[in-house]
Amino acid sequence: MQITIIGSGYVGLVTGTCLAELGNNVICLDIDEKKIEKLRKGEIPIYEPGLEELVIRNVKEQRLHFTTNTKEAIEKSEIIFSAVGTPPNKNHEADLKYVKQVAKEFGTHLNSYKIFVNKSTVPVGTSHLMKEIINKYNTSNQQFDVIDNPEFLREGSAIKDFMNPDRIVVGVESIKAEKIMKKLYSPLVRAGNPIIFTDIKSAEIIKYASNSFLATKISFINEIANFCEKAGADILEVAKGIGLDNRIGSKFLHAGIGYGGSCFPKDVQAFICTARKHKCKFEILQAVEKTNQNQKLIIVDKLKKKIPNLKNKKIAVWGLSFKPKTDDMREAASLVIIPKLLKEGALIKAFDPVAINNAKKIFVKEKNLQFADKPYEVLKEADALLILTEWDEFRSADLKRINNLMQGNLVIDGRNIYDPQEMIKNGFDYEGIGRSNNLNSHKCASNI
Ligand SMILES: NC(=O)c1ccc[n+]([C@@H]2O[C@H](COP(=O)([O-])OP(=O)(O)OC[C@H]3O[C@@H](n4cnc5c(N)ncnc54)[C@H](O)[C@@H]3O)[C@@H](O)[C@H]2O)c1
Structure with a gap:
């Protein structure tokens, strides 16, 4: 099929590339000329595992094309996907x-x-x-259909998510368009991935309700984690005990310093706003959002309890992106935490495996924030180490080397990637989120 994707960002580029991989002829359009120039040279403007290989292969097979020519891109295709951003307004x-x-x-x-x-x-x-806008500009009175086909891919596993989705949701109001969409997605459906056809409004709500539910799970477990800390329990044991209930499930029950990224924060807030327009309050979601904002700052409170005056204190930061396997910094916890620490006079050295270039653009004016290409470089003489993103390479870090390099011994683990007992044994003053440092907790926690 001949397809055009308007907007070649995280969603558009992955969608276009995967549809080309399925055998379609795809044009990816963007107004960002630099992005298209890069893509034409085989350079991928975002970090997404597996994407580069797929782009190169499909360009070579002449199934994937990049352009900035809107007229030509629309005129040439029968199916036009729109994957442009819907960022939050003020x-x-x-x-x-x-x-x-x-x-x-x-x-x-x-x-x-x-x-x-x-x-x-x-x-x-x-x-x-x-549909109304299209009709207004459709002066030649051509026939068209509008479909809502929300995307559920996750950055970091976007290719796998597109090719093996939990479900494909298509909001459609025309039999002709439904048939074409069935044909388009038939390779994925034949492979056993469910597809559901709904009315358009339901499809639009499914996307927001899904993200809001996942955000709710995260804020819920974070509140339980904060309670565990006060009560002397361990959130990993509690989460495991909850998650084994099939009705609940173990996913999205990882306590930490809150959710970020380009979707959850903006989608929860936008959903609240839309509901308000329909005279619904969504009190649960308001609480979810508030909990999340507070949660990002918990790491600062923990640090200040141990080091009340942060002036000229050397703080090492591991992880800047909002989650591992992406360079996306949108709504990352680091964007809230680092400015707070800088304001208190801390001297920060930060490392991230892929997000440093994006972080440098954001923090361009901050003289007291430096970046290093290697994780251990930021630890030299540090008074404390903060873990803000759960990159795999941090999980199996050399604890002795960390301790030798640091001046202090404080590690605040905002993602619960370390075992408290092991950290204590290695001489660290360790703080996780909702973790008990009590020796008895080790057995169950390590089973997760
Ligand atoms: N990023 C995710 O993980 C994710 C997952 C599911 C859904 N979504 C949703 O998908 C949408 C896109 O998100 P994204 O993260 O890919 O955004 P993005 O900002 O990475 O990409 C949007 C692209 O659209 C381009 N663009 C804007 N106007 C254009 C126009 N008139 N013509 C051509 N190109 C144009 C921009 O230059 C940019 O490259 C958003 O609504 C988002 O909420 C995102």
Whole structure:
């Protein structure tokens, strides 16, 4: 099938590349000329495991093309995916300016029947609004259909998630468009991945409700972790005991310093705003969001309890991206924690396996924040080490080497990647999130 993807960011590039891998002829369009230039040279503008190999292969097979020419990209294809951003505006609603622009361009360049597939996360009612915009610019009166096909991929495992989704959701109101979408996704459905067809509004809500539910699980376990600390229990044991219940499940029960990224924070807030417009309060989600904001700062409170005056104290930071296996810094806990520490006069040295370039752009003016290419370099004479992202390479770090390099012995582990007992045995003053440093907790915690 001939497909165009409008917006070649995290979602657009992965969607376009995977659809090309499935045998389609795909044009990836973006207004960012530098991004398209890079892609044409085989350089991938984002860090996403496995993506580079797939892009190179499909470009070579001439199934994947990159362009900035909107007119040509729309005119050439029958299925046009829109995967542009829906960032938060100043009121925390989803800003629809990119989405509306794409609808306008689609309407303007309609030259035959086409399907407009919205992949961006949009508030309920947006697809119908897009239909109105397209109609306004569709002066040649071509036929078209609008579909909402939300994306559930996770950065870091995006290719696998696209190729093996838990479900494909297609919100559609036309039999013709439904048939075309069935054909498009048939290779994934034949491989056993479920597809559900719904009305458009339900599809739009499914995306926000899914992300909000996952965010709720995270804030819930974080509140339980904070309680465990006060009560002298261990969150890893508690989470395991809860998660073994099939009705609950063990995923998203990892306590830490809160969720971040380009989706959960903005989607929870946008969902609250949309609900408010429909006179619903969503009190649970308001609490989820508040808990998450507080949780990011817990690591600062813990540090200040041990080192009350941070002026000129050397703080090592491991991990800057919002989660491992991505260079995405959007809403990362590090963006809240590092400025707080700098304000208190701390001298920070930070390491991240892939996000340093993005972090440097964000913290360009901060003289008291330095970056190093190697994890152990930031530890020299550090008074404390903070773990902000659970990269695998930190999990099996050389504890003796860490201790020898540091001046102090304080490790605050915002992602619970270390065993408290092992850390204590290695001479650290160790703090996790909701962890008990009590010797008896070791047996069960290490089973997780
Ligand atoms: N990132 C994720 O993990 C993820 C997962 C699921 C859903 N989503 C949703 O998917 C959407 C896209 O997210 P993303 O993270 O890929 O965004 P992104 O910012 O990485 O990419 C958006 C791209 O669209 C381009 N663009 C904007 N206007 C354009 C136009 N008129 N024509 C062509 N290109 C244009 C931008 O230059 C950018 O490259 C959002 O609604 C997001 O909420 C994201």
